[in-house]
Amino acid sequence: MPFSEDQFLHGLFPRLGAMPPEVVVPPGDDCAAVRTAPGRLLLLAVDQVVGDRHYLLEDNAEQNAEHETRNTQRGTPPELAGRKLLARNLSDIAAMGGRPLYALVAGAFAPGQDAAWMDRFFDGLLALGRETGTVLIGGDLARAPHDAVASLTIVGEVAENQVKLRSSAKPGDILFVTGTLGSSLETGHHLTFTPRLREGQWLAAQPGVRAMMDISDGLLPDAARVCRASHCGLRIEAARLPLRTPRTTVEQALTDGEDYELLFSAAPEAAGALADAWPFPDVPLTRVGVFTAEDAGRVAVTDNAGNPLSFSATGYDHFEKT
């Protein structure tokens, strides 16, 4: 009986018990946040990569022979698998407007992953750590019978008066997204993306920015999470969506997942000035929708004439589908 991560967590959260007062942001946002000193929050989150789900373990020789080079599925370079593990977590820190500090890695490696593979995995992870000021301070290594599963816990920090939550959107707010959406797997974006730390920190310092979240499962399901947390509805204009490639469809931009861009809501009176002040010319910033008071928790997508569009896919559930 398949069930989604959201469904399971919905049942789990009430069983966690009361949170201590210093837990300022409880589970359910991109990171949890704990006050460690007045005005200072420690951010904590965990994410994982699973071999042959989030990256390919080895070259697929069968497919290689059948389809020649055109469709060859090459194993993911271990450096990129390790890089992705850290990058996914950095995206969660970016979504809170934070700065990364430390990481801890637990790796259960498959029998075929030898010391050389693991060395390259950590090469990629540590290189991105150096680029972003993230220091590996702990870890555990094990062998799994078949699979390769690695998890990373990220620790970051943010000023308490700058932290951005999923629950802060208000009706009338404008929805923005950074970068472009869709076609992440085909283009390799899911392995090589730059976590939006710089952008998240800049946005955190703007008072007009209200809710923020990273887009990992697809704009449609992730924006719906902001809507549920903020008790708002949302109308997305399909024609405004920034598509990653000329072949990317609106549906792909909404539901492919693995974009690792930021979505945020901005107060309507601040949105224009914010877009004008955006200091990152290499990263598109696009106004794609507006939050509403009606249909709380629901996202409507409309065509140019304002008519509703519907989509069969509901996004990328990392739990059951990837």
Added chain:
Amino acid sequence: MPFSEDQFLHGLFPRLGAMPPEVVVPPGDDCAAVRTAPGRLLLLAVDQVVGDRHYLLEDNAEQNAEHETRNTQRGTPPELAGRKLLARNLSDIAAMGGRPLYALVAGAFAPGQDAAWMDRFFDGLLALGRETGTVLIGGDLARAPHDAVASLTIVGEVAENQVKLRSSAKPGDILFVTGTLGSSLETGHHLTFTPRLREGQWLAAQPGVRAMMDISDGLLPDAARVCRASHCGLRIEAARLPLRTPRTTVEQALTDGEDYELLFSAAPEAAGALADAWPFPDVPLTRVGVFTAEDAGRVAVTDNAGNPLSFSATGYDHFEKT
């Protein structure tokens, strides 16, 4: 080419780069420690459980039929698998003399682990969390193609002037162990043990206690880690070892692993008073050896006449053997 976790980490640590000044205890101890306020350390560690390595995924029906009930291998109740995941991490907090605060869990579950199995897994984990004041503040769920891998990052705290490290033993110090050793798998101890938090916190407050560590891979390999970190030798008297059962051998007590007891070194002048003051009558405290200036990094085990004993097994490497 098999290689141990220690070997791999030995190569990895130099690649981590310089630690920021607030990282008071870098990787290589039971926990890393970060100063978050003057005199206050945050403790961080990660550990994992792998299905069919650290617990049994399901009943082994074949063995059941062949050996009747006597040798039946029953699948581990999910509650105990979840409990073990947290308990292993709490043992690391205990080894630093700390108090647990928060946990984050990443679970990559096997296809056969349904919502009911996962519910029971978290039941066991959360029950031990309530008993020990550990609050789950984050997590991630995924599916693995075959295996069940779950990791937990523990966050704790300790006063900076009480933290106990592996590197603080001195020649002449007495080696103590809590509880009993060996036969952990046969007795189910590895699933039901009580992490020595209470004992670790009491020991942390005793100035005569120098080095401390938890025994997870076996007394012989774990004490050797203290010896290497402290640049000491160690002589263990076999006859003093507290054996878990009447059938437990000296070799099993030294190398079985999964004891989750504490070992610590005490200044010789403090050892007697410390043993007298030990306030936990239900937990044995046993003096089992003495640290030496010779043979730095090596552990010798002697019989009653002082003659060296040698052992083929070198302990329980969670990485390659479990």
